[in-house]
Amino acid sequence: xxxxxxxxxxxxxxxxxxxxxxTSVFEDRDERFExxxxxxxxxxxxxxxxxERFKRNRTALVGLxxxxxxxxxxxxxxxxxIEGITIQPxxxxxxxxTNSNFGALNQGPSAAHxxxxxxxxxxxxxxVMYGGRYSLTIGxxxxxxxxxxGVPLGALAGYYGGWIDEVIMRLVDILYxxxxxxxxxxxxxxxxxxxxxxxxxxxxxxxISYARLLRGEVLSVKENEYVTAAKALGARDRSIxxxxxxxxxMAPVIVQATLGIGTVVLNAAALGFLGLGLEPGSPExxxxxxxxxxxxxxxxxxxTVFPGLAIFLFVLSINLVGDGVRDAVDPQGDTSGGAxxxx
Amino acid sequence: xxxQRYLIKRLLVMIPVLLGVTILTFSLTKMLPGSPVDxxxxxxxxxxxLREQLRAQYxxxxxxxxxxxxxxxxxxxxDFGDSLISDRSVSGAxxxxxxxxxxxxxxxxxxxxxxxxxxxxxxxxxxxNTVDEASRVAAxxxxxxxxxxxxxxxxxxxxxxxxxxxxxPPDKAVLSPxxxxxxxxxxxxxxxxxxxxxxxxxxSSMVEELNKDYVRTAKAKGLSERTVIVKHVLRNSxxxxxTVAAIQVAFxxxxxxxxxxxxxxxxxxxxxxxxxxQRDLPVLQAIVLMIAVTIVFVNLVAxxxxxxxxxxxxx
Numbered sequence: 001x002x003x004x005x006x007x008x009x010x011x012x013x014x015x016x017x018x019x020x021x022x023t024s025v026f027e028d029r030d031e032r033f034e035x036x037x038x039x040x041x042x043x044x045x046x047x048x049x050x051x052e053r054f055k056r057n058r059t060a061l062v063g064l065x066x067x068x069x070x071x072x073x074x075x076x077x078x079x080x081x082i083e084g085i086t087i088q089p090x091x092x093x094x095x096x097x098t099n100s101n102f103g104a105l106n107q108g109p110s111a112a113h114x115x116x117x118x119x120x121x122x123x124x125x126x127x128v129m130y131g132g133r134y135s136l137t138i139g140x141x142x143x144x145x146x147x148x149x150g151v152p153l154g155a156l157a158g159y160y161g162g163w164i165d166e167v168i169m170r171l172v173d174i175l176y177x178x179x180x181x182x183x184x185x186x187x188x189x190x191x192x193x194x195x196x197x198x199x200x201x202x203x204x205x206x207x208i209s210y211a212r213l214l215r216g217e218v219l220s221v222k223e224n225e226y227v228t229a230a231k232a233l234g235a236r237d238r239s240i241x242x243x244x245x246x247x248x249x250m251a252p253v254i255v256q257a258t259l260g261i262g263t264v265v266l267n268a269a270a271l272g273f274l275g276l277g278l279e280p281g282s283p284e285x286x287x288x289x290x291x292x293x294x295x296x297x298x299x300x301x302x303x304t305v306f307p308g309l310a311i312f313l314f315v316l317s318i319n320l321v322g323d324g325v326r327d328a329v330d331p332q333g334d335t336s337g338g339a340x341x342x343x
Numbered sequence: 344x345x346x347q348r349y350l351i352k353r354l355l356v357m358i359p360v361l362l363g364v365t366i367l368t369f370s371l372t373k374m375l376p377g378s379p380v381d382x383x384x385x386x387x388x389x390x391x392x393l394r395e396q397l398r399a400q401y402x403x404x405x406x407x408x409x410x411x412x413x414x415x416x417x418x419x420x421x422d423f424g425d426s427l428i429s430d431r432s433v434s435g436a437x438x439x440x441x442x443x444x445x446x447x448x449x450x451x452x453x454x455x456x457x458x459x460x461x462x463x464x465x466x467x468x469x470x471x472n473t474v475d476e477a478s479r480v481a482a483x484x485x486x487x488x489x490x491x492x493x494x495x496x497x498x499x500x501x502x503x504x505x506x507x508x509x510x511x512p513p514d515k516a517v518l519s520p521x522x523x524x525x526x527x528x529x530x531x532x533x534x535x536x537x538x539x540x541x542x543x544x545x546x547s548s549m550v551e552e553l554n555k556d557y558v559r560t561a562k563a564k565g566l567s568e569r570t571v572i573v574k575h576v577l578r579n580s581x582x583x584x585x586t587v588a589a590i591q592v593a594f595x596x597x598x599x600x601x602x603x604x605x606x607x608x609x610x611x612x613x614x615x616x617x618x619x620x621q622r623d624l625p626v627l628q629a630i631v632l633m634i635a636v637t638i639v640f641v642n643l644v645a646x647x648x649x650x651x652x653x654x655x656x657x658x
Contacts (some may be wrong), residue, residue, distance in 0.1 A: 227586065269491075301499050311489050319483050
């Protein structure tokens with residue numbers, strides 16, 4: 001316990017100052033007893049325990065492996081350069097995903113083009129490999145920003161109650177009246193198409209579910225004795241909320257956020273399919289299906305099968321991982337199969 | 344609290360939400376670049392007089408809150424003005440499409456229930472063994488499949504390759520045999536994800552019920568397994584399923600926007616997408632508002648249904 005000796009013992013806890021005893025006595029006593037904590041009761045931190053439970057879940061690990069493979073292919077599909085400096089020089093994709101080859105339009109799968117080519121002669125395998133960059137970053141960034149909006153608002157609403165709660169939750173109720181995709185479509189109509197506009201629209205739709213979920217949890221967590229104790233010791237509200245209440249209320253939100261990546265990717269792809277996602281022609285999985293219907297009717301099945309399969313595989317893996325995360329961090333959590341899909 | 348008082352309280356809470364929904368819908372379309380007047384004048388000779396006349400017609404000279412009030416007043420009478428594209432009244436255009444969407448939604452919902460509840464019961468009875476595990480995987484697959492992709496795949500296999508269905512919907516009355524046949528594939532597409540959710544929910548609420556004392560009592564007095572499940576367990580576990588099934592309406596609306604696009608189904612969802620691509624603001628406003636108000640009321644019904652089915656629940 002080397003860090004024990006470095007800790008300076010004070011007689012202050014928050015605003016309360018304890019007087020009337022010599023702190024050095026206690027430090028000495030710690031040294032004199034050869035007391036050792038029983039290894040079996042060592043309380044490891046939350047994340048370590050969760051990870052150990054997660055590791056035992058085989059289907060969740062399969063999901064994680066699939067995601068890892070997809071991440072690998074999409075990172076190494078094309079070189080990555082930031083401000084002219086190449087930080088990832090490899091190029092696994094056989095063709096440039098945006099390059100049209102007018103000599104090979106609408107070709108079926110072959111040795112040169114394993115997934116075929118589309119209506120402008122672009123190699124679909126390369127586009128599927130590269131397209132993961134859009135879907136995956138949209139999923140992760142959207143959920144990340146939505147959490148950073150939804151968690152503080154949900155925590156404030158739940159902890160303080162009163163008019164703060166009333167205002168935030170009425171806003172959530174209003175936004176909940178709009179189905180996910182309808183609201184996202186309306187927002188994109190206002191913001192216009194493009195990567196960051198799409199993320200903004202999705203964040204505005206997604207944050208409400210985290211705020212609502214966390215508020216509910218905070219309502220029950222704040223009744224715990226340790227919160228009362230922290231208050232009695234004079235801890236500030238900010239530190240009570242973010243050090244004691246939120247960490248203990250996060251479990252269902254973490255589960256929901258993991259599954260939420262899948263939901264966001266699915267809906268981003270749907271927007272792409274509707275022609276409201278990124279700029280037309282972007283090698284994003286959903287956008288690749290936008291004109292797929294007409295090719296399909298002409299029998300060119302490969303144009304729609306492979307990008308759709310990529311979306312399906314990714315969302316399925318995220319759901320497998322999400323189920324594993326639920327069992328790991330929120331064991332008593334309900335497994336009803338809400339599965340991150342918001343109505 | 345009695346059911347009546349709960350109803351009154353619940354209705355009062357709805358007022359600010361409905362007001363907020365209308366404000367949001369109104370301001371979203373106000374934020375869209377370009378006013379209806381600019382849009383119309385693209386295709387006409389512009390004279391200052393005409394512009395002024397059009398601005399007055401769309402109340403654009405009034406302060407924004409007056410504009411909102413005038414819009415809200417008309418909207419409550421279901422008068423959303425005329426479409427900018429087709430010169431038809433917006434309500435007329437929506438009412439024209441609504442039966443198709445209702446047919447698709449009802450069929451999709453029916454399929455979701457018809458698949459979801461029986462499979463959920465089977466999974467619950469087999470709690471923990473391979474059948475249960477298989478149903479879990481099936482549900483995950485159902486949830487993870489993008490509905491537009493599923494639709495395209497069904498279209499590919501059953502319409503293009505097997506030729507069992509038409510590729511585009513027949514131009515017939517809603518309940519004609521040809522339409523009822525065509526709607527099968529879109530309805531399956533729409534119902535799949537919902538059926539997976541309903542199945543998981545049925546399973547978990549049945550597993551919970553099966554562990555209760557009354558089940559053991561019923562078995563102990565000699566009732567058959569079948570009677571116990573059908574007459575007692577299923578009935579009790581339906582309480583939460585019914586509520587969630589009601590909430591699935593929002594999910595169905597969501598899906599129908601996409602599915603209608605896949606199958607060229609002439610419903611409200613396609614009208615919405617067309618309104619956005621053509622910047623037809625009155626139509627866009629009316630559809631978004633209609634959907635949101637419907638969902639607010641469906642949620643009300645779900646809440647009331649819940650407290651009516653389970654009298655222990657009082658708020």
